[in-house]
Amino acid sequence: MTDAPDRPRHTARYFSGNADSTADGRLFAPVFGRNFPAVLAALAPWLSGRSGAVLEIGCGTGQHAASFALAFPNLSWWPSDPDAGHRASARAWAAELGAPARAPLALDAATDWATDTAVTTLGPLSAVVSMNVIHIAPYAVTSGIINGAAQCLQADGLLIFYGPFIETGQPTTAGNASFDAGLRAENPAWGLRDVTDIRREAAALGLGFAALIAMPANNRLLIFRKE
Numbered sequence: 001m002t003d004a005p006d007r008p009r010h011t012a013r014y015f016s017g018n019a020d021s022t023a024d025g026r027l028f029a030p031v032f033g034r035n036f037p038a039v040l041a042a043l044a045p046w047l048s049g050r051s052g053a054v055l056e057i058g059c060g061t062g063q064h065a066a067s068f069a070l071a072f073p074n075l076s077w078w079p080s081d082p083d084a085g086h087r088a089s090a091r092a093w094a095a096e097l098g099a100p101a102r103a104p105l106a107l108d109a110a111t112d113w114a115t116d117t118a119v120t121t122l123g124p125l126s127a128v129v130s131m132n133v134i135h136i137a138p139y140a141v142t143s144g145i146i147n148g149a150a151q152c153l154q155a156d157g158l159l160i161f162y163g164p165f166i167e168t169g170q171p172t173t174a175g176n177a178s179f180d181a182g183l184r185a186e187n188p189a190w191g192l193r194d195v196t197d198i199r200r201e202a203a204a205l206g207l208g209f210a211a212l213i214a215m216p217a218n219n220r221l222l223i224f225r226k227e
């Protein structure tokens with residue numbers, strides 16, 4: 001995999017220069033292996049009784065998408081990412097792990113993605129999931145995910161964010177504060193997002209707060225339910 005010179009910096013996390021990759025295009029996020037078991041255990045009560053389509057926004061390597069597809073066979077888990085290399089990796093991970101082959105959507109969450117026919121053909125969504133995305137992207141991506149989810153989710157559908165957050169006006173730990181400062185130094189439009197802002201935007205669009213779950217490594221699951 002080669003890095004196109006005009007690729008936006010927000011997709012730099014898994015480029016060949018800073019990530020292992022294989023000939024089939026699979027990319028590896030080392031943190032996946034450390035955090036996935038806890039994320040799976042925490043989401044099982046929310047997802048295992050569901051059916052229908054789940055749209056994952058910013059799938060990155062696609063390790064989560066393939067693993068969730070296998071863990072929740074009643075759900076049709078659709079990965080998406082604006083980066084072609086990440087979509088190729090998601091396809092390759094599904095093949096490697098024997099997960100259903102679902103062509104990853106080329107979706108930029110800062111756009112009006114809910115009206116994209118690639119999304120509307122999935123039907124009303126059972127869940128929209130976005131992990132480790134909104135702090136490494138402009139705030140328009142946070143708003144875009146909330147807006148799109150409000151349009152696409154079925155009644156009772158879930159919007160699920162995972163990652164580090166600001167709560168009560170502060171990053172939750174000194175480590176997260178330093179991570180936040182580093183992100184903002186790299187790109188002033190990036191940074192940890194405040195749960196209060198997300199809750200306010202979601203509530204205004206009919207997405208009721210359902211849970212804020214503490215996870216290992218100072219991460220959180222932030223879950224909303226369409227009313």
Ligand SMILES: C[S@@+](CC[C@H](N)C(=O)[O-])C[C@H]1O[C@@H](n2cnc3c(N)ncnc32)[C@H](O)[C@@H]1O
Nearest residue numbers: 010011058059060083108109110131132133137
């Ligand atoms: C740090 S990676 C996280 C990937 C994966 N969800 C995970 O947890 O390993 C951030 C991902 O967000 C994607 N991303 C960045 N901007 C985006 C946007 N505007 N819309 C959708 N995804 C975006 C990047 O391409 C990248 O794959």
